[in-house]
Amino acid sequence: MSSSSSTSMALLTDLVEALGFRHTERTWARATYEVLSRYVAVRTVEIVLFGPAGSRKILPSATTSAVVALRPSEESWFRDAMLRGARLLDTKRAAAMAIVPIADSGGALGCATIALERESELLTRALLESMGRVLRSTLRQIHAIARVAELSRRVHTQTRQLREDLRQLLPSAVVAANPRMQRIFAEIVPLVARQDTTVLICGESGTGKEVVARRIHELSPRSKRPFIRINCGAIPSGLVESTLFGHEKGAFTGATERRAGVFERAHMGTLLLDEVGELPPSAQVKLLRVIETGEAERVGGNRTIPLDVRILAATHRDLHAMVDAQAFRADLLYRLDVFPITIPPLRERKDELEALTAHILARLARRFGRSSPPLSRKSIARLRSYEWPGNVRELENVLERSLLLSTGASLEIVLPDRALKRGSVSTFQAAAKRCIEDALALTEGRIYGPNGAAAVLGIKPTTLQSKMKRLGMARRAIAR
Template sequence: MFQEIKQYLADSDLLLNAVGEGIYGFDLDGNAVFINPAAERMTGWNNSEMLGHNIHQYHHHSHADGSDYPAHECKIYGTLKDGVSREVSGEVFWRKDGSSFPVEYTTTAVYRDGNIIGAVAVFRDVTRQKAAEKALHDALSEVKTLSKQLQTENTYLINELQQQWSGQGLVGSSVQFEKMLMQLELVAQTQSTVLILGENGTGKELVARNIHQLSPRSNTPLIKVNCAAFADNLLESELFGHERGAFTGAIERRKGRFEIANNGTLFLDEIGELSMSAQGKLLQVLQEQEFERVGGNKTIKVDIRVIAATNRDLQGMVDEGTYRMDLFYRLNVFPIHIPPLRERIEDIEPLCQVILTKLNAKLGKSIRGIKQKSLTKLKQYHWPGNIRELQNVLEHEAILTTSDVMEVKHALFDAKVKNNQAVSSMADAERNHIERVLNHCQWRIGGKTGAAAILELPESTLRSKMKKLAIVRPLS
């Protein structure tokens, strides 16, 4: 029998010696009758040491963890018994020096005249394959970790805006408000640039957030940039990011808001406060949808939907030459005007209910509603600070309220004249305060000791307020 198998394999001797896989031939007792050169190279065992011997005890005696691998469980010997071919992976062969290597092998029975006379095992060293698989697994694991970090970052960026307390909500049934909602719903489904126009406190940020949430980009970041919050020399870095060493203090590379907002929505608040220089840089990015980080030379392309907001009259600023016409038309694709609260007085009652619900949760109260007399008082006031002022008034009253029905006693409503017209308002108080500060500064607006610095406002914002409140320097 030994000679038959040996002769069978020797018939293909040249071929078997040339292949790169290791090949063993076995007789029915499991003894080696043929070992090709590749098998010798991989295991370190020579023909002279193994021919005629039970190979299992030489290179297949243990599992990868060192535990015993009994011969009766060996897949190679299994084929000798039942003639069934097997493809095996996840096992190791042991070298003569005591080390092991991962293998994949196949076992095939050898027949003559219909009877099994032995078996052949063809194996290969899969060390490199296993290393590549591990490297791939590690890389995928790292990608998964980075994806989770990115998801966390995006969730934070998305929620950064959403978590701000917005008690006013998009609530109302007035004709003006419903018209605005219809425009909001229509434009939300497009990729068009939106310009939200409205006085301070009308809820421009809330409208922007709802446009984003109703848009196809709702699962991507909504990134806000307050254009009035950064000086010119910092705004470019804030918007476009910077490379390490781009300027003093740039100790590491930083992504800008445009890059973070890629595939999402960028909300440019206070867009009317940009300097002419900043307007030019912004226009170029909006046109090309690409930019370079400060101090960098790599062009970064982005896909961004832009929503801008302002309380300024941009058309008037264009006419005055303080705002670029081309940027204005780039932003003014679809303007949405938010009506001031004084023009939708009928919405005050539902707004109050929404605000009270938020206040109850925030302050641990259980206020059910507002007395009718107080509601009438709220409706008679002209609300220069709009919904934000209403929110502040109700929060002040909620803190003082000890019953489940609120009575509004705010100082805003104390001083009255005929026809229930208020002689004192937020606008009056703001105007008086600004004039006092200006007088103190001898009407100097800019500089460290100017009125803008004392009021903690950008110079452009202060000038805008002075124009809105008709504040002019008295003739000396």
Template sequence: MNIGPNAGSCGTAAFRKERVIISDIASDPLWAGAPAAQSRDIAIAHGLQASWSQPLLSKDNEVLGTLAIYFGEPRSPNSRELQLIEDAGHIAVIAIEGERSQAALKKAFAEIKSSEDSLRTILDTIPTQAWCFRADGSVVYINQRIYDYTGTPRGEVPVAAHPDDALGTAKWRQEFLSGAKSGEFEVRLRRYDGEYRWFIIRVEPLRDERGNVILWYGTNTDIEDLKRAEVKLRQDEQELRGIVDAISQTIVVLGPDGKGLYANQPLLDYTGLTLEQLMASDPRGNPAFFHPEDWAQRQDERRQGLSRSVPFEIEWRLRRKDGQYRWFLVRYHPLRDEQGRILRWYASGTDIDDRKRAEERTRNENVALREEVDRASMFEEIVGSSPALQRVLAQVAKVAETDSTVLILGETGTGKELIARAIHKRSRRSTRAFISVNCAAIPPSLIASELFGHEKGAFTGALQRRLGRFEAAHGGTIFLDEIGELPAETQIALLRVLQEREIERVGSSQPIPTDVRILAATNRDLEAAVENGAFREDLYYRLNVFPIRIPPLRERADDIPVLVEYLVERYAKKAGKSIRNIKKQTLELFQAYDWAGNVRELQNVIERAVVLCDGETFSIDESWLKGKPHQPSKRMARQVTTLAEGEKELIEAALRESHGRISGPSGAAAKLGIPRQTLESKIKALHIDRLSFRAR
């Protein structure tokens, strides 16, 4: 049948999907054009003159066909006939769709049967036990694997659960049926030979459109080998933990993120905690386990080490159950899988507290030994009996038994450190360390680190923590020579030590209590330095609690013969020579010389002369003593015969009136009417000891 807009009544009805009424075939335009004209001629030849066509449409508006009624004479339908044509079309549609649905249903049933057979075949051949139950628990299907494993004939329901597991299995089954949820449980199932093996049973519900469970699907997976491996692993783990608990080192197992997973018995004994308490407190994030001074920096080192994913080690102090801290060396080692990913971190700790203490003692002893070596060129004893020296020794005897701070004043080479050592030896601290620091010999940028110590990383080159001289001198005495050379920022830190009796290492804000007696010395005029702003006034007064002025050698000429005798004997013994006499002219020359370098200069001259001496009589080459000798007042009368001597007397008179002060309105420079710098140059050139004019 042709379908189109001019394809006769049936073709046009199918095209339009609506009823087409042709009352006269011969005259109707729908039959006029080709190919409808040919059909028209055939219809007229068979005596047909009218046609009524009704399209047959499915519920999806699909054209199933047409219903046509033909008449032998021209005719138009009335309303009743139109309703009959429509009803007849509906009946025809129902009949056609019913036939089609029946055919489709038969085909679907055939396909389902084929799929079910295929599915059963597949389920019977898979290596997993599979089954299907109805919602009430009755069996729908059990695959061949279950029958083969249990040895149960096909068609029967296997009963294979271990008697000890039967109650738990029934409980799980009831929970699944009542809760209608998927899940899994483990059970032992009996094999055909009577052996029981572990299985994990997984259950999934199948629901209808209303959510009701209509079927249960399940699988049984053999996990016997896995269970045995778990048992073996637990046994190995217990054995390993027994070994780990037996060693003396502390062991901690960490996750990839550094979180604690396990700690061995030695660590539990050390901390006094149980494993649960230790892991719950998570020592990674609890500073109470570590010394406050170590916590922040060591935690940062640990974090960086874990991030680098390579072995590393850290030294830190851990708190013991009695509250004491001990040093531990903790080594971290990663455990990786085959792909190189970190599975665990193992941290082993070794108690190194005794070693650290020994190192500290050795370091302090080395510092003290270096101090002894440094003073090898100085007197081993104070030699002399002059009134000036006896006054100094009397002051030493009085102040030594106290803990007062002492400021030792004197020119270069007068033996300031020797006096400091004498104070220490006669003090209650004599059995503890005596640490000497020459402030002028240390660069300003390093003096704070040298005195107070520094933390690791405090500055470039600080590769490890270092104790300062104050910590090395704890309980003893520290001697700060050339105190006037301290930079301003270090003066502030020293002032804090004097006031608060505590220090801070460079790079740390943690105060450290210190018990140290401070002895300081200088050859500078600290009062002038205070006036010039080069030295803190408050620090000066803190240091100047008990000043001791050491007279220069030219003021103790009576001690020179005794000193010469002592030094000649000392250096002769050192050189392996026998010197029995000292030339009288040499002693007189020594007593007449100014000795700008004081005892140190005398010592150097004598050592040189001993080396060159060939006989048993000690003498020197007069050319060695440069400069004009002064004439001691005890040996000859003085007369002002030169301009230089007159100038010296004027300066000394001005210094006497100003009590040794140079600058300021009442200073010697103002009294003489000359600049301060000029006066200082003249004092130095004329070898005037302005400190001797200070008020006492």
């Protein structure tokens, strides 16, 4: 192989490697100039791309002097030169000019004009044709990437629009009929969601702490970013730090690859640390450092990773009592307890039992592929008679079990066995109050008459009224 042939092959190889990684027409044109300038004395490289209806686009590359502009009178000259693929001389502008046609079976795509400081025997007709094929293929690739990017942008825009439409059309999953819960969701949550303040959500298990956390995220400026939830009590003791902060490959036995922790996955979004009171002391120290510095370090790593995470914490424990017992760090509690929100248990908000039950039954019925059964007064009275130690989570389980066992048109509530045991009644007054509440709910607050609560209980109406007075019960409130 001659020296000229090997140089031509090297030029084409470099051109393929350089243009194969370009994503825009401008960087593609610049790379063409950079490769050619290694082999010939290039003054300028100008690429003209022909568009529909006679339009054209000029892509000047980096040059060592002024870029040669294309005048309207020269357009036919460029088109003819592109079709001929011949080397043309223009002593007025440069010592020599080489025209590289860029065309395929569909027609002319454009033309590359190479202005030389002096003539070069390297730029033969065969080499120019090969260069044209390389430019054509890489240009097609850039156009394909541009189309994919445009489709991706369009899909992301449509997805955001659909999410916004769904958010406006679908009713909120939050059910709050109790005044305390209404204040939490209508006043407190929107207030704290606008800022990046750390929130500590307290309440018994199953009261809906995660629902509050998700609502804060949905109303925050980070709503388009990820919402990550991690149950700190469910993490194996030896993997707490790795789960939270990630680990490097080979950091410990079994770490066969580098893995990002939940803090990295929640970057720019919201992280809910559920049951944060279950964290061991060593993890509490690192969590405190991440909150203070906004940086984390993977297990086995030596590089800090900057993080931007909105932290929400939830617990059913009394963290202040744990601090007194030296089971939880006081400085970490002060960092988490910036804005506390306490969720009342279900036994203290039985006035929203009916709304919660209807919402849960509708969701379960859709999952089972059947219509939601109506809820009778007797069923509501049975639900009110139970104290719900498992809160809303237990209510969901009871309703799912009752829906599975109910084959008829109506729903028969199946309460847990412990609800029927004697040990569930604490005092005679509490049992009497629940009994009267059930009777009043069943009769819609009526006391007198054959269908009144007194007749249901088998006592005189005046006796029932006196008992209600001693127990501090209001008939109107119960009826409502």
